[in-house]
Amino acid sequence: MSWAGWLLSIYFVGTAIKVVERNMASESTLAEQKASGQLVHRLCLLLVCLVWPLIWVGGLVTTYDAGMAVPDWPGTYGYNLFLYPYKTWLLGPFDLFIEHGHRLLGAVVGLVAISLVISAHFKESRRWVFVLTLGLLVAVITQGLLGGLRVVLGDRTLAMVHGCFGPAFFALCAATAVITSRRWNEYLGRQGVIRVGSGLVMLFAAIPALSYTQLVLGAQLRHVQPNASPGIFAMIVATHVIMAFLLWFLTAVAWLKIRRCGDLTLSRPAGLLIGLVAVQIALGVGTWVVNYGWPSILAWVPGSAGFLVRAKGFSDSIIVTSHVATGSLILAVSVVVWIRLLRVRHCCKGTIDPAATEREDADSSPKNEQKTNVSLLEPVIA
Amino acid sequence: MRIPSLIIVFCLFVGCDSRIETFEPNEVFSLALAKARSTSTDLASQDTSRVVEDLYGTPDEPRWPESPAAKKAVVDERNLFRASGPVSSEKDGTHVGLFREHCVTCHALEGSGAGPASVFQDPYPRDFRHGVFKWKSTERGKKPTHRDIRELLTKGIPGTAMPSFALLAPEDLDALVDYVVFLSTRGEVERRVTAAAIDELDYGDTAPIAELILSSQGDTEGGQVVQELVDRVHEDWAEAEQYEVAVPSFPELSGEQLVASVARGKEFFHGKVANCAGCHGPAGDGSLPTLDYDDWTKDYTTRIGLTPDDREAMKPFRKAGALRPRTIAPRTLRDGVFHGGGDSASLYRRITQGIAGTPMPAVEVVAEPNGKGLTTGQIWDLVRYVQQLSTSQ
Incomplete structure (x- = not known):
């Protein structure tokens, strides 16, 4: 519900x-x-x-x-x-x-x-x-x-x-x-390095949509009703896990698309999202472990055979709560990137010449990226 | 106007928590009984649910029926109220609804062990309704003591999803222990009453005569049968402490004496009497293949002539709430993890009593070596060998 x-x-x-x-x-x-x-x-x-x-x-x-x-x-x-x-x-x-x-x-x-x-x-x-x-x-x-x-x-x-x-x-x-x-x-009247097409906007819209769906699924597991059926619970768990990796994949693809866009306010949070989702997956595993012990799929982990779940442990509760809070952070960051991308799409005056883009592609050093960004971030008010 | 109307629609749509008014009947047992007795158990099951609810109440308002046969109080009703019902807390931090807070996700409301998260547990969470518990200090066929359950809650079971509740307040632990006993008693009475209805009270496709109808009042024959069963189960719990297995003192050995004892223990491990290697493997690593099941699974499979692998035969049971049958694997003794405790007293009890509800057999304790059992000294040799195995990796 x-x-x-x-x-x-x-x-x-x-x-x-x-x-x-x-x-x-x-x-x-x-x-x-x-x-x-x-x-x-x-x-x-x-x-x-x-x-x-x-x-x-x-x-x-x-x-x-x-x-x-x-x-x-x-x-x-x-x-x-x-x-x-x-x-x-x-x-x-x-x-x-x-x-x-x-x-x-x-x-x-x-x-x-x-x-x-x-x-x-x-x-x-x-x-x-x-x-x-x-x-x-x-x-x-x-x-x-x-x-x-x-x-x-x-x-x-x-x-x-x-x-x-x-x-x-x-x-x-x-x-x-x-x-x-x-x-x-x-952003008004500024020239962008990449063309923000509807495909890119959709890709970045999918990230907050997916991360919010993940939050809802997580809430279903966290607030599970006492008389819920094991089958439904298992289905939600499976969907939650699969979607987590799908989300991670999407963040990676999205970052690849805009990593050299020349706008650090887009590329940096997009990169941050990959890290946040990775941390979130680790926290998700941790949340499961502190609630239900090590799953059989991870039985190879040293110490898992003798792991003891401790109810109401403080460090355990911090892991679980971190999982909740990081989920919210992922949602917020992905919404921020998406909103900025929409802004770029609506306000920037198309792309600069492709040759310049290629030159930038060839040079991937962060130092140079920083230089380029400085120039691109100069406000160009029409 | 849009937002207020949206909120109203939202509230109507969301509703509230699904209401929990009654315990679900034990349909899996009912089906198994129908198969075993080749008769319909619908009427018996229906009347059993009514009677058991009269006697034991509901998940929100549990009751403890009087049983003159039980010479001492088995549970404290105040504890039942603390552990039952929805999760809430008082100003002083006291929690109520403890079972739903800590246990229900795995053990389910009825204590059937088929809670929402049960399918991910290996082994499955315990079904309390059989009245059979693995880790206890009493004889194999007897109930555990309250102390046993409390110790299990405090220590947890390493390597499984069963947590340690050591951080809970002592009163919370007492309440949970009593509630587990309540669920187990209620579930066992339910099973016995359903079986008695078929076997003794002429329940079948049609209802029996009025005198034989199941009743929570003892003034008819049906009522007397119910009262006898309630008395028997309550008595079993009340007398559990009398059946605690006395553990002789464990002689601490060192040096050559210890080496010799471990060597003898190794012989018993591989010998014909104990034959531990027969299941746990010659190296004690539990690597031998197994086709056996625990008693909770056998209840709706092999005992009524069904093959657990037969998906078609299992379908109605799965639909009724049974978990997918899983073979029971002998534990590795080499990783130092003993679910029921690795101390010498626990291992002594496990060897001499076996493990209730599982294929782990008991070894007879004999006064003199006779080839049919082991003497206390020989059992201690075996215990030392098992303990040495667990630290050798």
Whole structure:
């Protein structure tokens, strides 16, 4: 049923993408584009910096089954969220510490989102960006409601939906940070090294789509219902594993396509994605091992025959939670690359002459790449 | 208007957790019984479910029926409430719903060992409903003590998916132990009542006369049969401690004495009486091929005349929730990993009692060497050899 969460996330992200795409094209026709206010961009960055830890803490809440440590909502044991005695919170049980901490951090994210909307209203000249920030606020409220309903109803399915919606919100924050950055306008009228065709855009769109599907599948395994059938569980595990390697392959292909595009803001995160997915696969294996022991396919690993699973071990819970958090990071980075690529497609004035591209291809040293990039990153405003 | 309406549609679509109102009946056993007795077990199974629910309650509200035959309390009902139901926690950090938090993904709600993640485990998670446990300090055919189960939870089983719950609060462990005993008792009573309905109470394609209908009240013959079975199973659990296997003191040896003892142990390992090499292999590496199955698998295969490899014959059982039959392989004794503990006392018990539910046989303990069993001293020689094997790699 977390597919519903998936649909909700798609709705939000899809609407945001529509807004971005529609305005990306029209914006490229403008001769001048006022830069987004610095404050707006900084608030977006702050949001990104807060949401990732929020996902970590939320992941820990699930890992420790602490979601019901505070049975009421929106208050905490009858107190206003912000007025709950901090000594009881900090010195109380670990479950209470992380659950109340998760709520506090979530509330801070909500406040920053409100500030973002206000600052965008006054400082942001692009109306669609203001609408986007408004969308962020709606998303954070929805996420809070989902979390609250999960507690009030004591429902694990809603916990799964809450867990699936969080990464989508994080990716949306990252995308908004990109859109409000100064660099966003530097693409206008610039010449690119590669031609950004629809195929390339589709390839880069497939990465966030696949990584989000992976998040949903992972949530199904993490919040598995007690009466789920072994067959369904096995099918989800198999799909999750196969798609992980498919995703890794896609990130490699995508990076090969743009590694010499001359734009470090594209090639570097694309390269980073390969590493992140590799780390994520390793964390996925680790997550399985600390939950169910070494699978028979990896029985050759020294020490696996005598490996002892330890329930609720701290280092084990960090591995599991890292797997959750890295999944969100992959989603956010892939959305950032994709959004930038879309921007390049809509704003850059085609490619430079092929000979120059070939010369660059011949010279793959990072030093030279850096030089080339410096020149290409010079803003060329038409 | 779009977003609020979307949220309403979303909530309707998502719904909540699937409701867990009852324990699923043991359909695999019901099918096996139908095959073995060549009769329909549908009615018997249906009435058994009703009676067992009357007696033992539901996954969210378990009950422990009174049994005058059991001279001491087998479980603490407060522990059952802590371990059952959905996962939640109190202000002081106390967790409730412990079984669903820690065990259900592998052992399933009914303790059938066919939880969502069970297919990936080798060996499969234990099916508690047979009332048979491998790692215990009691005689082969007897129930484990609560202490045995608690020790297993604390130590875990290395090399398998069974975790160590050593980090859990002692009260949590007590609650889990009681809940495992509850599930095992409930499951065994369910099996016995279904079998008794067919064998003693004329259940078949049609229902028996009113007097013989299964009942949770002991005022009819059907009710008395149920009460007797409940008493028997509860009594078995209550008396488990009486059947603990006493382990004689283990003489610590060193130097030449130890070498000689290990050499003698090697002879017993390969000899006719213990014949460990017959299954574990001459090198003790468990490399010999095997075609045998554990008792949990035999229950719906070889014991009712079905071949586990026959996919067509297995289909209805798989559909009813049985896991794909797997042969049971003798353990390698060379990697230093003993699922039930590698200390001398555990190995002594394993040699003298075998392992319940598996083909591992027991060696008779005799007072004097007679070619039919081993004396205590000879068993200690064998234990030293096995321990030496495990450290030789």
